[in-house]
Amino acid sequence: MRKYTLFLGYYFRKNRGQYISFCFIVAIAAAIFSMGLITILNFGKMYEKKFQQYNCADVFYTMFDFDWSEDLAAQTETLAGVSQVETRKNIMLSGSATYGDTGNTLTHIFFNMNEAHSMNIIKPIGDTLVFENVENPIYLSYWIKANGCKIGDRYQFVSGDTTYNFTIAGFVEDIMYGNNNCGNMGIYLPRDDFKRMYDSIDENTHASTLCIKLTDRQDGKQVFTELVKNLSGKLSYPYEYTYGYFELNQRNRTITATIVASVLVAFSLILVVITMLVINFRIKSSIEEELQNMGILKAVGYISKQVLLSVVFPYILLAAIFIPIGIFGSYLGLPKVEGVFEQLAGLSWKQGFDVMSSAIVMSVIMVLVVVTTLLSAGKIRRLHAIEALRNGIKHHNFKRNFFPLSKAKCQIHVALAAKNFFDSIKQNIFLFIILSVMTFAGIYSGSGMFNSVLRPERFIEVMSEENATVTLKAFTKEQAEEMLGELQENPDVEKALYYDTENVMINNLSTAAFVIKDYDKLDINLCYEGRIPLHDNEITLGSALAEEMKLMPGDMVTVTYGENKIEYLIVGLLQAPNYSGEACELTPEGFRRLKEQFEPLTIYVYLRDTSLSAAFVRDMIKAHGDKLAAYCDVESMLKEGFGNFIPLTTMMIGTISVIVLLLVTAILYMIIKTMIGHRNQELGILKAVGYTTGQLSLQISYSLLPTILLGTVAGGILGQIYVDRVWLACFYSIGIRKLSLGIPILWSVGIVTFLAVFSLLVSILMARRIKKISAIDLIKEY
Template sequence: MKIARLAIANIRNGKSAALSQLVLIFIAALLLTTGMTVIGQIGSFFDRKTDQLRDPHAVMIIEEAQFKPEYEQFVRSYPGVSSAEAEPILLLNGTNFLFNHSNMSIGTVILNAEKERSLSPLNLIETSKTATAEDIYLSYSFKVSGGYQLGDSFTFHYKEKDYRFRVAGFFETTMMGSQSMGSFKFYLADASYRNLADSLGESSGGRLLSATLGDRYEGAELLSDFKRAFPEMDTPNNSDYTWQIDVGTVKSTSTMTVNIVAMLLIAFASVIVLVCLIVIKFRVSNSIKDGMRNIGILQAIGYTNGQILFAFVLQFAGIAFVGSVAGVAASHAAMPFFGSVISSLSGLRWSGSFDLAVQFGSLFLVVALVLAVTLQSSLRIRKLAPVAALRGGIATHSFRRNYFPLERSRGGLDYVLALKAMMAGRKHNAMIALIMAAVTFGSIFSIILYYNVAKDKTAFIHLVGVETSNVLVTANSGENGQRLRESLEKEVGVDKVTVLDLVETRMEGETVYTNLSDDFGRLENNTAYEGRHPKYDNEISISWLIAKKLDKRIGDTIQVEAGGRTYSYLVTGFSQEINNMGQVANLTLTGMRHLIPDYRATSFHVYLEGKSNEPFISDIKEKYGDAIRDVIDVDETLKSQTGTYVSAVFAIMVVVLTSTVLVMALILYLVIQTSILKRKQEFGIQKALGFSALQLMNQIAISFVPVAVAGVFIGCLLGCLCTNPLLALLFSSTGIKSVQFVVNVPVIAAVGAVIVILAYIISLLVSRRVRHLSAYSLIVE
C-alpha cells in the first residue's frame, strides 16, 4: 500500500508531465485499436454482409441473344450449388452519369424492383416517403461517395440519349455496388422498367445468372468450369457482352483498400508508441537524476531499492494503463468516422462489433512495452547506495566542458546563452531530435501519399495498372477494329492510338487477366519493373505474384490456356499492377493468335493533343457510330473513380498531421517545463541582472530550434528516401513490388519549415510561464 502511495505522490509531483504521457498513450491506443479492429473484422464483416443481403457467390451477366437454357441448367446442377436464378435484366454497356462531381463511364445492369427474387433481393436502407413514376434506386456508394441524396435528380446517358430519374432510395449489395466492381446495378419500379425496356429495344436485354454454393469460395471454380463446358463463352473476340465475378474476388477487391488504410493507422500508431517509449525513458532517467536526494532519504528511512523501483514501475505502468483504457474506449466513439471512410471505399455500411481480443491485445501491447522500458530505465536504482544518493548521485568530481564561452563567442548574448543551454542538455536534445524525426517522417509519408493520389495522380494511376490516355474507344467487333484504328489515327488532334485489350486466360491452374498490345513500348504506363514486356509472339511477361505462385523466373517457359488451346511462352519480364489483385500477364497480339488464331484487337486508347475530349468523342460517335461499341472519357472516369481514394487518404493525412502537432506540443511542453524547473536559479539570476521575460522566453525557444531543425531534416530525408520502399511493402499483397511516387522536394521543404516554425511558436508559448515568476521566487523557490 505504501508503494502505491509513493507512486501516486510521484504522479502528483509531476502532474503536467503525467498528463502529457497520458495523452500520448491515449492517441496511440486509439489509432492502434481502430486499425487492429478494422483489419481483424473487415473479412468477417464482408462475409456477414453477403449472408445478410443474401447475395450470390457467383454471378454471370450474358446478353439475351447469347443466352442458352443449357447455361442455367449447368449452374443449377453444378455440385455444391444450393440455389440459382436466371433473371431478365436490362444490360447497358457504357452508360455515363455524374459520380462524385465527375462523369463516370461504366457498365450498368438495371433490374425490376418489384420482381421477387431469392438471391440478392432489394434491401433498401433509405427510401423516399413518396413515390413517382421516375423513381430509381441506387447503391449505397452513390450516397457516401457519389454525392447523391434522396430526391436528387439522377441522369444517365446511353446511346446518345439522356434518361432522367429521381433518387427514391439507396440499397446495399456486395455485388455491383461500387465502382471497383466494373459494373453498377440499379433498380426501377415495374412500370418504369417496362417503359425503359420498350425504349431501348431487344438489343439491351440480358440475363443475370446467379448462384450460391455450400462453400462460398467455390464460386471461382464454378465460373472456370462453366467456361470449359461452354468454350464459346471463353472466346475473347466474342462480340456479345459477358461479365463474370465470384464472391472471393469481390471480397479481395472490396477489402484491399480498407486494409491498406487500417495498416496506415497502425503504422502511425506504432510511431506514436515509439515516441511514448522514448519520453518514458527520458522521464524515468530524469526523475531518478533530479530526485536522487529523495531516493536517498527513502533508502535511509527503510525503503528497499526494489520497493523504490517498483514505485517507479507502478507510476508509469499505471499511467499507461489508464491512457490505454481511455484510448480503447474512445476507439468505439471514433469508429463512426472511420466507418464512413470504410463505407465510401466498400459501398457497405460499416457495423464493426466489440472485439474483446483486439481490445485486450492493444491494451496489453502498450502496457507491456511501457513496463519493459520503465524497468530497463529504472535498473540504476538497484545499484544506488544511500550515501551516493544523498550526495545527488555524485561519487567523484564531475566537470563538464564549457561550450560557447561568453567572452570568446560571437553573436548576441541571448543567442549564445541559448546555444550554451542546448549543449548542456544533449540527452534531452537527442530525444527531441529523435521524436521530431519520427513525427516528421509520419507527416511527410502521409503528404507524399496524398500528393500522388490527389494532385499529381499519374504515378498512382499507373500503380493501379490503368493506361493514362484521354479517350478509350471499343470496337463492336474484331473485324471492325483495325479499320476503326486506322480512321482514328487520321483524326485531327490525335497524337497516337495504342492497342490494349484484356482477356482472361489460365496458367497452370491460375486464372490470369492478360493484357494484349501490338507494341507495349508505345504505352504511357510501363508496368514492367524487371526485364521487359514481350516483343515477339513467343514471349510473355507476368506479374511477380504469378511468378511467385508458379515459381517462375525470367527465362523460364509457362503454359497459357485460352479458347480451348494451350501454348508455351518464354517469360521475358515481371510486371506489377493493383488491378485484378495483381493476377496479370502481358502478351503481344501475334502471341495471342497462337491460342485464338482469328483474334483481333477491339480496345483502342487515343491520346489527344490540342483537342478537348468532349468534342472529339462527339465527332467520332457521329462518324463511326456503327463500328463503335463504347467510348469512354478516360480523364473524367479516372477523376470520378479516384475521388473515393482521395477522401480516404485525406482523412488519414488529417489524422496524422493533427497527431503530429499534438505530439510535438506535448513533448516540447514536457521538456521545456522540466528545463525551467531545473534552471530556475539561472533564470532568476538573469532576471535580476535585467533580462526581460521575453528575452528568457527567446532563449528557451531558440535553444530548441537547432534541435528541431536537425530532427525535421532527418525526418524529411527519411520521408524522401523511405516512403516509396515502405509503400511497396504495404502494397505487396496487391501485386506491387516497386513504387515510384513523385517526391515533391519543394512541398516537403515547405512542410519541414512549417513544422520548425510551429515548434518555435509552441516553445515560446510554453515558455510564457517565466513571465509570471519574480526574480526572487526563481532564485529561492
C-alpha cells in the same frame, strides 16, 4: 498501495504538465489504433454478414443473351463444389448517368426487382417511395445514397442516343453491382416497368446473370476459373463480360477501407513507439531529478522494488486510465469514419462496441507501457542509497569542458547555448529522433496531399493500370483499323493505340493478359523488374503470380487459353493493382500462339484536352455507333471514383498533420520542461548573477536550434528517400511493387522549414517558462 498513491500525488504535482502531455499522446495513439483496428476487424466481417444476409451468389457471371446458352446453367451445376445455380434475365447498357450534382459512367445492369429468386435478395435500406405515386421508380445502390443522393431525386441515364429518366424510390445494398469498384451499377425496376423496357429495347442488350452458390464459398475463384475455362473460345462477342466471386467482390468493396485502416494502424503504431520513447526519456530524466529523494527512500528502508514502483506507477496508472479514454474517443469519431467508408463501399455500416479491438488496443499499449517503464526504471535496482543521496556521480565529474568560454570566439549567449547543447546530448538525441520521425510523417502527409489533391493523376496511375482518356472497342478488325486510322489523324487526339485485355489461365487461375503492340507508347510502364515482352515467346508476369509460383525473370511459365497450352519465357515482372497482381503482358504475336484468330480490337485514345472526354465519346457514338462494341469514358470514370477518395485522403492527411503538430508541441514541451527541470539550479544561479529571463530563454532556444534543424532536415531527407516505401507498404496487398509518389523537393523544403520554424517557436514559447524560476526561489529551495 496507499504509499504509491502518495507518490503519485507528489509526482503529479511536480510534473503535471508532462503527465498531461503523456496522457494526451497515449490517448491519441489509442484512439487511432482503435479506429484502425475496428475497421480492419469489422469492415470485412460486415461485408460477410451482408453477404449471408442477402444470400448472395458466391460466383456470378453476366453475359449478353446472344452468347448465352441454356446448357450453361446445367453445365455449371455439374462443376465440383457448386450447390445451386440460378439465372436472372436483365438488360446491360453502357452509358452515363447523372443525378444530383454528379454522375457515373458505369455500365448499367437493369433487373426486375419483383422476379422470384433466392440469391442476391434486394432489401431496401431506410425509407422508400410508393411506386404508384412516382414516375419511373427505381431502386439504386446505397453507394449512390452515400454519395449524396436522396429518395425522390431524378436519375437520368443516357445510352447512345436514348435518354432514360427515373425517380429514385429507394436504396438497396447491392453486393453484386453496388459501387464503382465493381465496374457496373445494378438498377432495380418494378416488374411492369422492367418488362416494358425489356420488350422495347434492342435485343442485343438483353443479358443474363448466372448466379452460383457453392458448398464452400472460398472455392469461388476455382469455380469461376472452371467456368471461364468452359467459356474460353466460345464467346462470340468481343467484350469482356462482367463477373465476380466472393473474394474478388469483397476486395472490390472493402479495399479502400482496408488501405485507409492499414494507414491508420501504421500511423498509430508510430505514435505508440513515440509514446514508449517519451516514457523512456521521462523516466530516465525523472530518476536523475529525483535521485536524492530516492536515496532518502532507500535510506529509510524502502526496497528497490518499492522505489521502482513509485516511479513507474504513475505511468501505468495514467496509461490504464487514458487508453480507455482514447478508445472511447475513437467511438466518438467512428460515425464520421463509418460515413466515409459507407461512401466508398456503398454498404451501410453501423458499428457498435467491438470488444476484440478494444481489448487488443488496451492490452498491446498497456503491455508496452509496463515493459517500457520497468526497463527504463531498471537503473533504480542498481542504485545504492548513499550514491543516490550524493546525487549519483555528480561529485566526481570528469566530463569534457565543451566550448571553454575563455577560447570561445562567439557571443557569450551562443557559447553558453553550445555548452548546453553538448551537456544535454541525450535529450538532444531524443529530440532529434522524434523530430525526424515527425518530419517524416509530415512529408508523408504532404505527399498524400500533393498526390491526391493537387496531382490526383499520380494516385490514379498507382491505383490503376494504363489509363487512356477514352477506350473504344470495335466489333471487327476492319472497323478497329478504320477507327484507329481516323483517330491518329484527329488533331484533338494526342495518340491512339491498340490495348486489348484477354483472359488466360496461369497456374490454373484466370489471369488478365494485356496484349499490346506499342508498349513504348504507353504512359505507364507496369513492369517493375526486367522488361516488357518484345518477342512472341516472351511474357511479363504479374507480381502476385510470380510470388505465388516462385518464378523469376528467366524462368518459363505455361499459359493456357481454351485447349491451347504454350510455354513463355518470363522477361519481367509487372504490377497490376486492378487485378491484385494477377496479370501478364504479351505481344499480339505471342497471344496469337494461344488464339490464332486474335485481332486487336480495343483502342486506347489519349486526348490532348482530357476535359473534353464526354463530348468526344458523344461524337464517336454519333460517327461510329454501329461499329462500337463497347466504349468507356475513362477520364470521367476515374474522376468519379477518385472523387470519393480525395475527401477521405484530405480528412486523413488533415488529421495526421494536426496530430503531428500537436505531438511536436507536446514533446517539445516535455523536453524543454525536463531540460529546465534539470537546469533549475543553474538557471537560478545565472539569474542571481544577472542574466535576464530573455537571455536565458534565448540560450535554451539557441541550444535546441541545431537539434531542431538537424532533426527536421534528417526527417525531410529520409522522407524524400523513403516515402515511396511507406506508400508501397500500404499498397503492397493490391500487387503494387513500384510507385513514385514522392513530392517535389521544394515541397519537402517547405515542410521541413515549416516544422523547423514551428518547433523553434514552440521552444521559444516554452522557454519563457523560465520566467517562473526566480533566483530567490532557488536559494530558498536549498
